Amino acid sequence: MNEQTSRNASLTESALPELPQGWVWTRLEEVCTHKKGKKPKTWNSEHKESYYPYLLIEQMEGKAPKIFTNDKNCPICTKGDILIVWDGSIGKTATGIEGAIGSTLVSLTSIEINSNYLEYFLQFKRPLIETKIRGSGLNHIDPNFFWNLPFPLPSSPSPRTAPYRHENRGIVHLIRRRRFGAQKDAVAVEALSSVSSQSRL
Numbered sequence: 001m002n003e004q005t006s007r008n009a010s011l012t013e014s015a016l017p018e019l020p021q022g023w024v025w026t027r028l029e030e031v032c033t034h035k036k037g038k039k040p041k042t043w044n045s046e047h048k049e050s051y052y053p054y055l056l057i058e059q060m061e062g063k064a065p066k067i068f069t070n071d072k073n074c075p076i077c078t079k080g081d082i083l084i085v086w087d088g089s090i091g092k093t094a095t096g097i098e099g100a101i102g103s104t105l106v107s108l109t110s111i112e113i114n115s116n117y118l119e120y121f122l123q124f125k126r127p128l129i130e131t132k133i134r135g136s137g138l139n140h141i142d143p144n145f146f147w148n149l150p151f152p153l154p155s156s157p158s159p160r161t162a163p164y165r166h167e168n169r170g171i172v173h174l175i176r177r178r179r180f181g182a183q184k185d186a187v188a189v190e191a192l193s194s195v196s197s198q199s200r201l
Helices: 003-012 115-129 143-147 169-178 185-198
Strands: 023-027 032-036 052-055 082-085 093-095 099-101 105-110 150-154
Touching: 082 115, 093 115, 099 105, 105 115
Parallel strands: 052 099
Antiparallel strands: 023 150, 032 105, 082 093, 082 105
16 A cells, blocks of 8 residues: 555544535645754854744743844744644644744644634644654654644635634634544534534634
């Protein structure tokens, strides 16, 4: 069985809950692009013109940056992207930060879906992500598991499909309130169903 066949099987053979009408199961890799961070070759302890803050876990937690870089080989994230810790304390996420992506982080950019929806999905899946690791010393997210996570979304944007890119407070509120997690996919579907039937954008 080749990799593509294996990925298809992961969606069709798994006991995934039934979704509301107009929703489909896809994979996480289909709803976002990503960039892995790098260590800068040049850096400074003070901010200078054309330098970006070098983002580490501390910056994801709201602390001021201590390193700045103008290394053009370091990927840059914007405030609309989602940062996730890929190495070490895996699974932690943050948004609203702009800068050069640290070597232990990955930046996700949503494709046509509401980035809040994507971030909360990752938060609720964190307990499961933490169990799927690689490495004997420093933990690393298992990319095969991560990118193939089943992801529920509407098959096409419409006034009834809340998770698309335009902002919708209803889905964020419902997902926060329901807090569906790794072992509660049925509750996730219930929340999504509620949004699908109640939200108007």
